[in-house]
Amino acid sequence: MIRTILPLLLATVLACKEQPNNQSTEVIDLRATIASLNNQLIAAAKARDFAQVDNLYLNNAILLAEYNPLIAGKQDIEKYYTEMFKRQEVTDYQKETTELFDFGENILEIGDFKKSFNNAQQQEGKYFNVWQMSDAGTLHLKSESFGYYHPIDSPAALRVYLPEKMLTPRKTSLELEAYHALNENCVRDRDTEKLLTSYTNDAIYYPFADTKKAGIEVLTEHFTAYHAPPVKIDSIEIETFDFIPADDGIIQYSQFFVKWTVPGFSGTTEGTGQIYLKRQADNSLKMHRQLGMHVHNE
Template sequence: MIKLSLALLLFAFASFAQGSKSDSVFKKQIEEYNTSFANAFIKGNQGDLVKAYTDETIFMPEHSRQRVGSKTILDFYKQWLSQAKITTYERKILDLQDFGNYVLEIGTFVETLNLNGQNPFSYVGKYALLWKKPSNRSLPPTIAAEIWGSSSYFDDKNIPDIDDTAILKIKEYIPTDKLTLEVKERNNTIKNLVQNRQGAEHAKMFMTDAMYLTYYTPILSGEKEITDYFTEHEKPGTLSIEKISILTSEIIYARTAIIEFGFYSVDWRDRDNHGNVKGKSMNVWKKNNDGALLLFRQIVNHD
């Protein structure tokens, strides 16, 4: 876990307004990385795919479990490329937020892949990359975390089947400091709102200029889109949530935001149908002008 000193932390939260936009130099570095990654992905150059990851990178692929570290991330890409031929891959940056020592990149991607000789599949989605700025500006930035998900529902038979049996299960991070305890309290509030089907109230947990990247949905931006989504998605009806857990696995204190990594499990029932859904998220918390801790960016996908 990466922590700020108390003095720096107090300073950060005293100025917890929106982060400034990332400068053009950093944006150019990210664009160059995205182009390099796309070329390596298409050509199958596995070493080049993981050059920006570190031993601490948190990697959250869709329909697969969370991995930590470049070694396990390389294993993911080896499995992916052993099953699929990538013919096209492109990322488009939509939003960059500078949190001082970290930069959050949000965008869309299009990947055309051919799985074991099947017809080509167009995997279209959105992604988020949390970049860690180097202390030495002559060095390239590294990826602290990555997560992505499709913009519409799809059958996962169209993408590689990743073997996660060797991946360690996520462990809950037990908070001891006041700010992390506050995050935990906010998650407990969200859990109760989801279980009680109070979608409009759930939407109030987001800042008015928030972005929400959830499963099988395009990016939702701003108060209206997020409120409309939750009001419909969590409306009262025949579907009930029998059990739900929302837990934290890691916290990064950036200078102007808290980045939380979480995992969830939901037991649901709709008349005779029932099931369990597990997933993970990257949550960017900030304080508004009234001092309330709210979600500024949230990215969610299913395991």
């Protein structure tokens, strides 16, 4: 009997030991697959040929490119890249995935990139990609968002003027609108303390033309400085264009419009943003990852 039991116990122990390795392999395969797809995007940029990656984008994909309004649909995304490829001669392009959030049907990839050109300023920046898993097990871009870690000398060179069309929100959510109202009040009132309650303790914010701000302490320093005088917010409007339900929250795409005043001068700022809001134990939503960008207008 002992001789019979021992092999069974040994087999059970080995099976238990192998299980974590199988799980790790799944994660590594997902990272490897996304890395391969990113290499295709890099190759297309170097070749200046969108046709090489046309099959990676869903027809209703969304693009949030720094200095540009929100771009919706693969046809307009192709127009954007076709124009940018005419302007930019890429000599080196590197992408590195820093985080993956696997929600099953959708995967949020966050990463860093570096680009060098023959004819333009070198770029270092951040990106949020949402990949959608098909029934066949292939990944396609549901959305692509990117901004820069530094100011750009000539933002006009990165602005593509597509034929104007009215973008109507694809989805609306009363819950998200309530959070918009809260954040609008916080920004208008320059209320750092209340705004910080909208973030998780380990949140990471990627602001416009700046490095990432990780953790509530760093966010406190950032928003305290950001809300300091003499800027006065006259009005602010945030609207949701689309959102994707996730296992533990929501991925949201938004546009914002701000009117502001400083002594002797006033102006407007327009921008876009992508936020991963994470559901909390009390069922509330808090911002866990956030990317903010501005639109350049002549």
